[in-house]
Amino acid sequence: xxxxxxxxxxxxxxxxxxxxxxxxxxxxxxxxxxxxxxxxxxxxxxxxxxxxxxxxxxxxxxxxxxxxxxxxxxxxxxxxxxxxxxxxxxxxxxxxxxxxxxxxxxxxxxxxxxxxxxxxxxxxxxxxxxxxxxxxxxxxxxxxxxxxxxxxxxxxxxxxxxxxxxxxxxxxxxxxxxxxxxxxxxxxxxxxxxxxxxxxxxxxxxxxxxxxxxxxxxxxxxxxxxxxxxxxxxxxxxxxxxxxxxxxxxx
Numbered sequence: 001x002x003x004x005x006x007x008x009x010x011x012x013x014x015x016x017x018x019x020x021x022x023x024x025x026x027x028x029x030x031x032x033x034x035x036x037x038x039x040x041x042x043x044x045x046x047x048x049x050x051x052x053x054x055x056x057x058x059x060x061x062x063x064x065x066x067x068x069x070x071x072x073x074x075x076x077x078x079x080x081x082x083x084x085x086x087x088x089x090x091x092x093x094x095x096x097x098x099x100x101x102x103x104x105x106x107x108x109x110x111x112x113x114x115x116x117x118x119x120x121x122x123x124x125x126x127x128x129x130x131x132x133x134x135x136x137x138x139x140x141x142x143x144x145x146x147x148x149x150x151x152x153x154x155x156x157x158x159x160x161x162x163x164x165x166x167x168x169x170x171x172x173x174x175x176x177x178x179x180x181x182x183x184x185x186x187x188x189x190x191x192x193x194x195x196x197x198x199x200x201x202x203x204x205x206x207x208x209x210x211x212x213x214x215x216x217x218x219x220x221x222x223x224x225x226x227x228x229x230x231x232x233x234x235x236x237x238x239x240x241x242x243x244x245x246x247x248x249x250x251x
Contacts (some may be wrong), residue, residue, distance in 0.1 A: 027135055028224055029132075030132045030135060030137070032050075033129055033130060033131045033132065035049065035052030035054075036050070036113060036131055037050060038107070042104075044101075045103040045105065045107060046098065047097065047113065048097050053129075060115065060128070061094075062090075063091055064089070064091070065115055065128075066113075066125060067088075067089075067100050067103070068084060068111060069084050069085060069108035069110070069133075070110055070137075072108075085108075087101060087103060088116055107133060108133060108137070109132070109134045109136050109140065110130055110137035111130070112127050112129065112131070113127075113128050113129050114126055115128060139224060143222050143226075143228060143242055146245075147228065147230075147246045149189060149220060150228065150229075151230070153191055154216065156180070156184060156187075156189075157169050157175055157208065160175060160180055168210075168212065169211075169216035170210060171210055172193035172195075175193070175208055191208055192207045193207075194209035194219065195209070197231065199219070200221065200227055201219060201220060203221050204221075206218055206219070214232075214234040215231075215232065215233050217229060
C-alpha cells in the first residue's frame with residue numbers, strides 16, 4: 001500500500017496542473033457555514049455564531065481561536081492558493097458578535113475558525129468551521145469535502161481485498177451490501193453501486209463501480225452540480241478531476 005500511495009501522490013501532483021473549469025455551475029451560498037456567519041464591513045469584520053452554531057459557540061467561548069483566511073489566484077491553468085493570513089484572539093465567555101481586531105475586507109476567498117491549543121513548545125490548531133466568502137472559495141471548500149468522501153470510500157474499497165491474491169477492488173455488490181456496507185454507513189458515507197464507470201449517483205451520495213479486479217471508480221456530484229470522479233486502473237493509473245482538492249485536503 002505504501003508504494004500505491006507514493007504513486008498516487010505523484011500522479012495527483014501532475015494532474016493538479018490541468019483541472020478543468022466548471023461551466024454553467026449553479027451558485028453556492030457564501031458568507032456562512034454551519035451557523036457561523038462572517039460579515040465584512042468597511043470598518044472591519046464581524047463573526048456571528050447563530051443559534052444553529054450553539055455547539056460551536058460552546059467550544060470557543062472563553063478560548064483562544066484563530067481566524068485564518070486564504071486567497072486564490074488564477075495562474076492561467078486554474079485557481080491555486082496564493083496566500084493568506086492568520087489572526088489569533090481570545091473569545092469572551094458571554095455570547096456576542098466577535099470583532100477580531102481591525103481586519104478590513106476583503107479577507108480572501110474563504111476563512112476558517114480554529115481552536116488554538118498552546119503547549120510549551122508547540123501550537124496545535126483544531127479547525128471548527130470553514131466559511132466561503134466568494135463563489136470561488138465556496139467551490140474549493142465544497143469540492144475538497146466531496147474529494148474527501150470519495151477518497152475515503154476508495155480507501156475502504158482497497159482494504160476489503162487487502163492481502164488477497166491477486167489484489168484488486170471488490171465488486172459494487174460486495175462493497176454496498178453485507179458487513180462492508182454496514183461499516184461504511186456507520187462511518188457516515190452514503191454509497192451507491194454504479195452499473196458502469198460512466199454512471200452518476202443521485203445528489204448527496206458517492207457512487208462506486210469496479211470490475212472486481214484492478215479498475216475502480218468513485219463518483220459524486222458537487223454542490224454546484226459538477227460530476228466529480230476518481231478512477232484507478234492497472235499499475236495505479238489514475239484519472240480524476242479533483243486532484244487539487246485531494247492534494248489540499250489537509251489545508
